[in-house]
Amino acid sequence: MLQLSQNCDLVQTQHTRMFGYFTRLQIGLFLAAQSLVGSEYNFYLIFTYCKDKKMIKQRKRYSVTLGVVLLAGTTVVSAQIIKNGPYIGPAIGYYVFDSDNTNNAEDAFHYGLSAGYQFTPKLALELSYFRMGSEIKDSMVDEEGTPQLAGEDLDINMFRVDGIFNFLSNRWTPYLVIGYTRLSQDPQFRYDEDDNPVNVGLGFKAAITPALSVRSDVRGYFDEHGESDYGVNLGLFYLFGSPPAPPPKPRPLPVKPPPEPEPIVKPIDPCTLDDDGDGVNNCDDLCSGTPKGSRIETTGCRILTVPKKITLEILFDSNKAVVKPQYLQSIQEVAEFMRKYPSTNTEIQGYTDSRGSDAYNRKLSQRRSDAVRQTLIDEFGVAGSRLTAVGYGESDPIADNVTAVGRQQNRRVVARIETVVEEVEKSVR
Structure with a gap:
């Protein structure tokens, strides 16, 4: 105790x-x-x-x-607590008035009834009525002019509307209460409206059964007159509703038969395995993890399709069709590309700037493309049947013809060679 x-x-x-x-x-x-x-x-x-x-x-x-x-x-109550629904119950308490209170009332016990609704396990709204049998504190004259002597009976009615906020939602629950209170007394000593204090408090609730609980709290009452009253409350409440369904009982585990003895397995030669399924065993496979459906060669590596290309671009002086020595290296690279990929052919395209007549420029561009074609044949041995030279004159400029720099870029010969070849994937070993 x-x-x-x-x-x-x-x-x-x-x-x-x-x-x-x-x-x-x-x-x-x-x-x-x-x-x-x-x-x-x-x-x-x-x-x-x-x-x-x-x-x-x-x-x-x-x-x-x-x-x-x-x-x-020694054991804990295992029944599930009802957590939602309406509830009702009697309550008693003790009310301590402010030492300077103008209600002219002695501290007193009160009794009454509370009813509410538990919306969630942590939130409830409650209405309460209490009757308080107090005494007149000091001899005074009430609002009607009737003299009242100290010690005479003073009846006080208390109405409350409270919000209750549970910190937990189990068998032992501390809670916060905030609400509105209305006090009315007879005889009335105040010459204004009845008291309407706000009450704030802390309490504790303990469940006795899934539906029955005992609750106690301490509250402060604060009104518009600056007075601070205090009180304690004790109540027994019954919550209507059904407790949550208990969790289903676990099904008994099936009895497993004793394990059968493992068969004796002969060791497998790893060289007979083919993990990636490409048809080449692991010992001979130089490229493991080959995706299914890939074309492979005898080492287990994929045959890849790879695009190849090269571009040639040569610039000429105005009204000239002579290939400058500085471009021979680029022409040689094109020749080597075509020797490496003998199935390739190309068109050599010649262009001019916009000065001069269209007919003259077309002939000049043809001479330029012929000069590059002949260099590939004479200097680097590319077969003429693989080369076509075409002059397009001043058409398709790549820069403006107003400035000298722009005209220089338009006096050009270009060739683009593209092909697709098959290559074997490099070994990962």
Whole structure:
């Protein structure tokens, strides 16, 4: 058992004791429950309120004590807790008014009923009504002019609308509560509207069964007059609805027959294997991992189709058809390409700039293409049957003919040779 106390002398459980200028009130609540599956645990809650009152200066000191002890059995309740649906339950509490309160009310117990709806495991909305039997604190005259003496009965009604936010969603749940409160009293000492404080608090909820739980919280009440009241609440709530379906029981594992003895396997010669399936065994395959469907040669390497090309471009002086020595190296490279790929042929195309007549330029471009063709034949031994020379005159310029630089680029002979050949993939070994 755990019991906390402040500004109180020795307090005996579940007894009221009065002496001197001190008044002590103690409430003990014992709850014992048995779960749906038969597991048993005890819940022992002690709520202690102590009030010390000095008559000389009317100075008050308050202490609110809440102790909780849980004695659990050796097993845990396994039933699933209902987490959504409507709920209802009775509640009691104690309300401590601000020491300077204008309600002219003594601190008092209250009792009532709360009902709400649990929308999700962590969010609920709740409506509550409480009746508070207090006493008039100081002799005054109420709003109707009737004198009221200190100590006479003062009835207070309390209505609350609260939002409850659970930090967890299991058997033991701390929670935050934020809500709106309306207090009305008879007789009325205030000459304005009834109190409408906002309440904020922290509490703890413990499930006794899947549908039944006990809940306790401490709250502060803050109104528009700058007053701060405090209170504690204790309630027992029943949640309607069905608990979530328990998880299906695991199916029993099938009994496996004893394993059969593994057959004796003769070792396989790796050279008889063909991992990539190209028809060449692993020992002779120089290119492993050949894609299926590829053409291969005897070493297991693919036969690849590779495009080959070369381009020749020679520039000429104005009104000239003489091949300059600086272009002989380029012409030689074309000749070597054609010797390497004997199936290739090419057209040698000659061009001029735009100066001069079209007929003259066509003849000049023909002489230029003939000069390059003859160089390939005479100097580098390319067969004339593989070469065709054509003059296109000033057509198809590649630059403007306004500037000298542009005209220089248009006075040209070009040849493009393309072919496709088959090559064997290089070995990866």
